[in-house]
Amino acid sequence: MSKAKEALLAGVVLLVSRLRRKPRLKERERLVATAPPRPGWELVALILLLATAICAAAFIVVYALDRLPRETQLLGLSLGLAFVFLAAALIVTAKRLIVTEELEDDYPVIEHPDEQETVAQLVEESGDRLTRRRLFKVGLGAAGGAIGLALLAPVASLGPVIDMDPFYGTPWRRGRRLVDENGRPWRASDIEQDNFYTAFPQHADREELGSPLVLVRLAERELDLPADLAHFPARGIVAYSKICTHAGCAINLYRAPLFQPAEPKPALVCPCHYSTFDPATGGDVLFGPAGRKLPMLPIYVDALDELRAAGNFDGPVGPSWWGVRLRRPRTETSP
Amino acid sequence: MIRGAVRFVDRRSGTAPLLRKALRYLFPDHWSFLLGEVALYAFVVLVATGIYLTFFYSDSTKDVVYHGPYAPLQGQHMSEAYRSVLDLSMTVKAGLLIRQTHHWAANVFLAAIVLHVLRIFFTGAYRKPRELTYVIGLLMLMTALLEGYLGYSLIDDLLSGMGLAIGYGVALSIPFFGANLAALIWDGPFPGGAPFYSRMYIAHVFILPLVIATLLAVHLALVALRHHTQFRQTPRETERKIVGVPTYPGQTPRSLGLFSAVAGVLLLLGGLVQINPIWLWGPYHTYSATNGAQPDWYLGWLIGALRLVPSWDFVIGGYTVVPNPFWGGAAFPLIVFGFLLVWPWVERGLTGDTAYHNLLDRPRDAPMRTAVGYALLSWVLLIFLAGAADRVDVLFGISYSTQVWIYRVGVFVAPVVAALVAYRVCLELQRGERVERQRRGAEAEADAAARRERLAPEPAARREPA
Numbered sequence: 001m002s003k004a005k006e007a008l009l010a011g012v013v014l015l016v017s018r019l020r021r022k023p024r025l026k027e028r029e030r031l032v033a034t035a036p037p038r039p040g041w042e043l044v045a046l047i048l049l050l051a052t053a054i055c056a057a058a059f060i061v062v063y064a065l066d067r068l069p070r071e072t073q074l075l076g077l078s079l080g081l082a083f084v085f086l087a088a089a090l091i092v093t094a095k096r097l098i099v100t101e102e103l104e105d106d107y108p109v110i111e112h113p114d115e116q117e118t119v120a121q122l123v124e125e126s127g128d129r130l131t132r133r134r135l136f137k138v139g140l141g142a143a144g145g146a147i148g149l150a151l152l153a154p155v156a157s158l159g160p161v162i163d164m165d166p167f168y169g170t171p172w173r174r175g176r177r178l179v180d181e182n183g184r185p186w187r188a189s190d191i192e193q194d195n196f197y198t199a200f201p202q203h204a205d206r207e208e209l210g211s212p213l214v215l216v217r218l219a220e221r222e223l224d225l226p227a228d229l230a231h232f233p234a235r236g237i238v239a240y241s242k243i244c245t246h247a248g249c250a251i252n253l254y255r256a257p258l259f260q261p262a263e264p265k266p267a268l269v270c271p272c273h274y275s276t277f278d279p280a281t282g283g284d285v286l287f288g289p290a291g292r293k294l295p296m297l298p299i300y301v302d303a304l305d306e307l308r309a310a311g312n313f314d315g316p317v318g319p320s321w322w323g324v325r326l327r328r329p330r331t332e333t334s335p
Numbered sequence: 336m337i338r339g340a341v342r343f344v345d346r347r348s349g350t351a352p353l354l355r356k357a358l359r360y361l362f363p364d365h366w367s368f369l370l371g372e373v374a375l376y377a378f379v380v381l382v383a384t385g386i387y388l389t390f391f392y393s394d395s396t397k398d399v400v401y402h403g404p405y406a407p408l409q410g411q412h413m414s415e416a417y418r419s420v421l422d423l424s425m426t427v428k429a430g431l432l433i434r435q436t437h438h439w440a441a442n443v444f445l446a447a448i449v450l451h452v453l454r455i456f457f458t459g460a461y462r463k464p465r466e467l468t469y470v471i472g473l474l475m476l477m478t479a480l481l482e483g484y485l486g487y488s489l490i491d492d493l494l495s496g497m498g499l500a501i502g503y504g505v506a507l508s509i510p511f512f513g514a515n516l517a518a519l520i521w522d523g524p525f526p527g528g529a530p531f532y533s534r535m536y537i538a539h540v541f542i543l544p545l546v547i548a549t550l551l552a553v554h555l556a557l558v559a560l561r562h563h564t565q566f567r568q569t570p571r572e573t574e575r576k577i578v579g580v581p582t583y584p585g586q587t588p589r590s591l592g593l594f595s596a597v598a599g600v601l602l603l604l605g606g607l608v609q610i611n612p613i614w615l616w617g618p619y620h621t622y623s624a625t626n627g628a629q630p631d632w633y634l635g636w637l638i639g640a641l642r643l644v645p646s647w648d649f650v651i652g653g654y655t656v657v658p659n660p661f662w663g664g665a666a667f668p669l670i671v672f673g674f675l676l677v678w679p680w681v682e683r684g685l686t687g688d689t690a691y692h693n694l695l696d697r698p699r700d701a702p703m704r705t706a707v708g709y710a711l712l713s714w715v716l717l718i719f720l721a722g723a724a725d726r727v728d729v730l731f732g733i734s735y736s737t738q739v740w741i742y743r744v745g746v747f748v749a750p751v752v753a754a755l756v757a758y759r760v761c762l763e764l765q766r767g768e769r770v771e772r773q774r775r776g777a778e779a780e781a782d783a784a785a786r787r788e789r790l791a792p793e794p795a796a797r798r799e800p801a
Contacts, residue, residue, distance in 0.1 A: 032584065063429060072431045076606005079432075083599030090592030098584045105361050105577050107562055107693050110464065159519040159528070166524050167514060198622055207526055212622030242622050247504030247641065247660050248525055249497055250624035271626045272501055273642040274725065274735060287736055289641060291648030291659035318525065319504035320648050320658030321514035 033099050041096035048089035055082035164323055165330070168316050170210025172297060173331040177202040178213065178239070178307040185306040186215065191237050193217045196254035196268070198242060199307070209318040210329065212242035213297060214251055214268060215307075222266070222280050229282045229314060232298040234307065238279050239297040241317040244270035246290035248319045251277070268294065282314070292320055295329070361579035362586045363565035363572070367454045369593060374447035376597040377440050378547065384437040385540065391427055392489070393419035394536035396529055405614050413618035416532055417491040421614055436605025441483045443601060445633040448476050456675070456708050458695040460564045462688070466679045468557040473675055475550045478543055480668075483631060485539040487611065489532070494611075496619025497628055500525060501641070505664030510657050526621055564695050574693050627725060636715055639722030640667040643742055671715060678707075699768075702761035706754040713753035717745050 059078040068074060094100075130136050160166060178186045178199040186199055199213040200206045217237050225232065232238065242250050249272035257263035267286055268277045275290035277283045283294030295313035302308050312329045345351035362368075395415035401408045403418070404425050423430040452472065455461055461469035484502065488495045503525045506517040522528030565572050565579065572578045580586050604610075616625065630638055640663030649657035682704060683689055698705040721742040728735040 066428075071428070072435075073606050075429050075432045076436070076602050076604075080599045080601075080603030080606055083595045083602060085599075087592045087595035087599055090588045090595060094585065094588035094592060098588065100585055101581060102578060103359070103361055103581055104571060105359075105562075105579075107575055107577055108560065110691055155519070158530075158534075159522040161515045161519050164514065166518070200622070207621050209525055209621060247664075248500040248507075249504075250500075250620075250622050252624040253626065271624050271628060272497060273638070274739075275646075285646045287646075289644045289646060289659050289663070291646055319507045319660065320655050321507040321517075322511060322655050322658075323514065324655050324658070325650060325653045 033101060035099045038096055041092060045089050045092045045097060048085050048092060052082050052085040052089060055079070055085060058082075167318075167321065167323070168327050168329050169208075169332040170312060170317060170329050171201040171204035171208070171332055172210065172309045172312050172329075174309060174311050176204075176309045178215070178299065178309065185304075187305045188235050188237060188301045188307060189305055191215055191217045191307075193219065193236075194256035194258070196256075199239065201309070209243045209248065210241070210313075210332075212250065213239045214242045214254070215239050216254060216266065216268070216279050218266065218280055224280050225282050229296055232282070232296050232310075232314070234299045234301045234310075237299065237307065239299045239307075239309075240268065240277070240279065240283050241295040241297070241313060243318050244272065244275050244290060245292040245294060245318070245320060246270065246273055246275045246288070249273075251294075292324065358581065358583040360559065360582045361562070361577050362582070363563050363577060363579040365566055365568075367458075368563070370447055370451040370454055372590065372593055373597055374444055374451055375551070376594040377444035377447055377601065378551070379594070380440040380598055380601050381437060381444060382544065384433045384440060385544070387433050388423065388437060389540055391419060391423040391430060392416070392536070394489070394532045396491070396532050408614065408617065411618060414491045414532075416489065417613075417618050420490045420492075424613065432602070432606050434605075435608075435610050436601050438487070438610045439604040439608070440601045441486060442610075442631060442633070443597070445476075445479055445483060445631075448472075448479060449633070452476060452675070453708075453712070456678075457698045457705060458564070458566075459692065459701055459704060460695055461679045462692040463679075463683075464561050464691055465557070465564070468554055468561070469679060470676060471550050471554045471557070473672060475547055475554065477672060478546050478550065480633060482539060482543040482547065483633060485535050485543065487631060489535055489539055490611075490613055491532070491619055492613040493616040493619045493623060493625055494613075494628055496526075496621075497624055498630060498634075500621070501660075501664070505641075505660045508658035508661035509665060510661065513658070513661075562693070564693055566695050566697070572694065574691065577693065627729065629723070629726070635722045636719040637664055637668060637722075639718040639720065639724075639742075640664070642724070643718065643721050643739060643746065645743070667718070671711065674711065699761040699764040702758045702765075705761050706758040709757035710750035710754040714746060714750045717742065717749050721746075 055078050059075060059082060062068060062071065062074045062078055127133060179202045180186055180197070180199065183202070185202065186197065191197060193216075195216070197215040199215050201211055204211060206212065215237055217235075218233075220236055223233065223236070223238075240251075244251055249270050251268050251270045253269035253271055255264065255267040255269060255276075257266060266279055268279055268283075269275070270288070270290070273289050275288035276286040277290070277294040278286050282296050285291070285293060292315070295315045295317050297313050298310035299307050300310045312331055314328075316324050316327070316329050318324075341351060341354070344354070393415050397415045398412055399415050399418055401411050401413055401418055401421065403421055405421060408421070420434070424434055425431075455469060455472070484498065488499050488502070503517055503521065506520065507513045509516060518524065520527075520531070520534070522530050522534075562577055563579070565577060567573075569578070580589070617623075629635070641660055642663070644659055644662045646659070648655050648659050685703070696704075698708075721739070724735055724738040724742065727733055727738060
């Protein structure tokens with residue numbers, strides 16, 4: 001009787017388990033430790049996720065509503081807050097809703113000597129048939145190196161690598177007018193003391209480094225030029241390249257002492273690294289990092305009182321490079 | 336459903352064992368380990384926002400006349416590149432948000448990398464077996480500096496043009512072949528030929544990001560293959576046993592949360608805090624400059640160095656061997672990075688420590704390293720501050736040239752002082768800990784003795800009646 005009962009029960013259990021089709025994995029022990037639920041924190045996370053969704057939707061709304069005032073701010077605020085709320089939701093999830101396991105594990109093995117040996121052996125034995133190994137290596141090296149160089153050679157097309165002429169070129173030549181930003185010729189009478197002016201070569205590219213000038217007028221007694229530059233100024237007006245010889249920035253500061261005995265002498269200053277040049281002595285460096293004096297342009301005043309170049313600079317313009325002291329600047333042939 | 340997906344993947348790739356290992360990969364916990372992650376997420380934001388910006392940017396230097404909505408620039412001549420960024424900022428909906436977020440992300444990216452490098456250095460995380468991870472990280476930092484520089488150079492506003500002029504000056508100053516190299520890059524002397532901007536553009540949006548992404552992949556792979564380093568916070572952490580939170584479920588929401596936080600903060604900055612208002616700077620011409628120009632923070636150290644070097648070109652018989660900007664613009668960063676790159680091997684030579692290290696040092700545990708680190712840090716930081724001397728002059732009225740002379744002396748004195756102080760502080764902290772340990776030991780002993788005394792009569796008392 002009891003045996004039949006047991007058999008029946010076993011049959012039922014078997015049937016039920018068949019019907020349920022219990023997955024096999026369910027019998028495995030848990031991998032992640034259990035912990036009691038935290039409905040409160042779950043609610044917090046949900047609220048934060050909802051806030052994320054609302055902010056993201058707000059971003060779309062702000063985007064769609066054309067031309068709100070402070071649009072950029074509202075866009076940034078809505079999308080930024082969406083991400084911040086999402087971050088908060090995720091951190092709450094990580095810290096409060098997921099079991100934080102602190103597990104231990106072995107660091108990986110430091111090395112595999114057997115495998116190392118196998119690799120070395122494979123490489124060595126594969127070369128056994130070669131009789132002149134060293135020569136073969138030289139051959140491989142030559143072939144590889146030559147192909148490498150061949151593939152690199154077209155890089156030279158990127159720019160004028162060898163021809164250094166462009167570095168010495170400026171548009172200035174004797175007779176070329178000095179014009180202002182609007183192309184109007186500068187007159188000697190325009191140039192006042194304690195002020196400074198930018199000049200360009202007439203009918204030439206203004207963007208190249210050899211073009212722009214700074215003009216300042218100094219009192220005759222202030223001028224203290226070396227003999228070879230003595231004829232460069234015209235009526236106390238001196239002209240220098242506007243490009244700093246340190247790193248190529250434009251010189252846009254003029255220190256004009258308003259109270260002579262107390263303040264330092266007039267100086268042209270570059271705003272990038274504060275190289276300071278003396279306009280009275282031919283552009284010598286007074287202070288700062290520039291390693292070369294400012295190139296000076298000889299000028300003269302023509303019959304119409306207009307300023308013209310009397311030649312080219314006394315040295316190449318722009319930042320120093322290996323050949324900057326080797327040659328004098330040359331006048332570019334205009335296109 | 337999860338089982339189905341895993342089965343699908345495993346049957347096609349056979350990666351279930353790998354996946355299982357990945358889910359149980361351990362992340363040791365310490366706040367300073369987040370810094371590298373922040374850099375990673377800033378990079379993700381950079382790529383995402385950068386892709387959007389490429390849809391609007393033009394790399395053409397063709398001269399155009401501005402007729403957009405921004406009145407002060409009406410009718411001005413400018414390059415098409417600059418106009419495209421003005422239009423992006425003024426007329427493209429959400430364009431300014433994305434551009435500013437991109438710029439902020441670049442600043443945060445570099446800040447996070449620099450702090451990450453400091454963490455790695457001062458905890459000795461670069462030691463065997465992780466020297467390659469460290470070297471690749473430094474290469475990434477160098478690439479990121481160049482990438483950031485190209486990024487703000489592309490705009491062709493006044494500031495970016497001034498930055499390029501300085502970059503050109505530094506390129507020219509490289510001894511023996513600088514001018515040839517610059518001519519190659521710029522397609523002739525500054526401001527260069529028409530191809531120059533497209534070269535910068537492709538470098539900024541493709542070549543350098545690809546380099547960074549590749550280095551990043553190798554960096555992360557090496558980290559994972561050797562596992563993270565860890566501090567010894569409990570006795571469980573040893574050179575052989577790593578203790579940490581597994582990728583899943585513990586680390587995943589933490590990392591996603593950090594990513595969201597980084598993205599959120601960057602978007603808030605991009606939307607609410609103005610950065611590089613390019614319409615105020617105007618277009619660049621070689622003959623124009625502005626006062627008080629400062630680069631993005633991560634190039635401040637180079638500006639400082641360029642400004643501190645005294646007036647001097649190294650000339651032999653008319654041949655200019657070393658033009659001045661080389662020292663500040665090229666030699667200085669090369670020395671700093673060169674030093675950092677060889678340091679793991681130098682330290683090994685000095686200490687004779689060739690062991691494997693999975694446990695991190697605290698700075699005080701390695702006084703010599705800490706001293707060297709502080710020397711380098713103080714040097715770079717001081718030169719960085721020197722780059723702001725002109726602002727200090729304007730704001731506080733301290734003469735610029737006086738400051739420069741103080742800095743010129745300071746760069747030789749500060750590292751020595753910083754190293755000595757750091758070394759001493761390390762030793763004192765060590766001593767303090769020793770004393771503390773002894774005190775605790777003595778107290779524990781005293782407690783135990785007291786307990787023995789209290790307990791001792793009791794059993795005796797119990798024993799007596801027996």
